[in-house]
Amino acid sequence: xxxxxxxxxxxxxxxxxxxxxxxxxxxxxxxxxxxxxxxxxxxxxxxxxxxxxxxxxxxxxxxxxxxxxxxxxxxxxxxxxxxxxxxxxxxxxxxxxxxxxxxxxxxxxxxxxxxxxxxxxxxxxxxxxxxxxxxxxxxxxxxxxxxxxxxxxxxxxxxxxxxxxxxxxxxxxxxxxxxxxxxxxxxxxxxxxxxxxxxxxxxxxxxxxxxxxxxxxxxxxxxxxxxxxxxxxxxxxxxxxxxxxxxxxxxxxxxxxxxxxxxxxxxxxxxxxxxxxxxxxxxx
Numbered sequence: 001x002x003x004x005x006x007x008x009x010x011x012x013x014x015x016x017x018x019x020x021x022x023x024x025x026x027x028x029x030x031x032x033x034x035x036x037x038x039x040x041x042x043x044x045x046x047x048x049x050x051x052x053x054x055x056x057x058x059x060x061x062x063x064x065x066x067x068x069x070x071x072x073x074x075x076x077x078x079x080x081x082x083x084x085x086x087x088x089x090x091x092x093x094x095x096x097x098x099x100x101x102x103x104x105x106x107x108x109x110x111x112x113x114x115x116x117x118x119x120x121x122x123x124x125x126x127x128x129x130x131x132x133x134x135x136x137x138x139x140x141x142x143x144x145x146x147x148x149x150x151x152x153x154x155x156x157x158x159x160x161x162x163x164x165x166x167x168x169x170x171x172x173x174x175x176x177x178x179x180x181x182x183x184x185x186x187x188x189x190x191x192x193x194x195x196x197x198x199x200x201x202x203x204x205x206x207x208x209x210x211x212x213x214x215x216x217x218x219x220x221x222x223x224x225x226x227x228x229x230x231x232x233x234x235x236x237x238x239x240x241x242x243x244x245x246x247x248x249x250x251x252x253x254x255x256x257x258x259x260x261x262x263x264x265x266x267x268x269x270x271x272x273x274x275x276x277x278x279x280x281x282x283x284x
């Protein structure tokens with residue numbers, strides 16, 4: 001085998017696929033894929049690497065095996081770096097990994113890398129004043145359903161019931177958010193908007209609550225661990241969009257599953273990723 005490529009590996013033992021056995025198997029796949037783990041950082045116990053630290057260590061490749069939230073923070077930290085990042089599916093949803101590799105698992109992605117089939121890309125991401133979304137963002141009072149997802153992840157039936165009731169109440173009671181500039185959808189707004197990053201634009205979908213049956217359908221989607229299948233309308237594909245709360249108060253916002261704090265209105269726009277990512281599927 002040719003000389004191993006030194007890399008920095010980032011894992012997070014709180015992410016969906018990051019148990020001890022999975023990380024041990026990953027290390028074996030990395031070696032088989034021609035990688036030398038020069039540094040292994042366990043986030044958040046250890047800080048994320050900076051471009052200057054990687055350059056001083058002579059490392060030009062970062063491999064990230066985490067969920068979307070940790071991946072978001074890592075890519076923010078690496079923005080402007082001249083190296084490359086290999087994103088592996090190491091979480092629950094793996095939204096960005098799917099954009100780059102399809103449904104391939106970590107072993108298959110590493111095998112493709114070893115075969116020379118990985119291509120550097122700068123996929124479109126969603127930028128706003130309070131952060132970036134490399135896969136998707138959720139806006140509106142419906143982000144309270146995030147607590148339900150976390151309870152499901154922890155496997156607590158009692159907490160799931162409690163969080164579900166609280167989230168439903170908050171969604172029903174709170175004023176929604178509307179799409180402005182351009183005007184899309186219903187002017188009276190929605191309890192939840194989902195913005196998904198695509199290379200050609202930002203896909204805007206609205207999750208509504210027009211009747212009690214919508215909440216039952218949304219609850220069923222949550223129990224199936226995919227709220228995205230709940231009742232919704234696709235409003236369009238845009239390069240730039242402003243979301244505003246209907247009551248003039250700050251609204252809930254989740255960037256790749258992590259909470260952020262915008263004001264009563266926030267503008268989102270498509271921009272290329274700030275660092276080269278390696279893709280093993282056709283990208284365009």
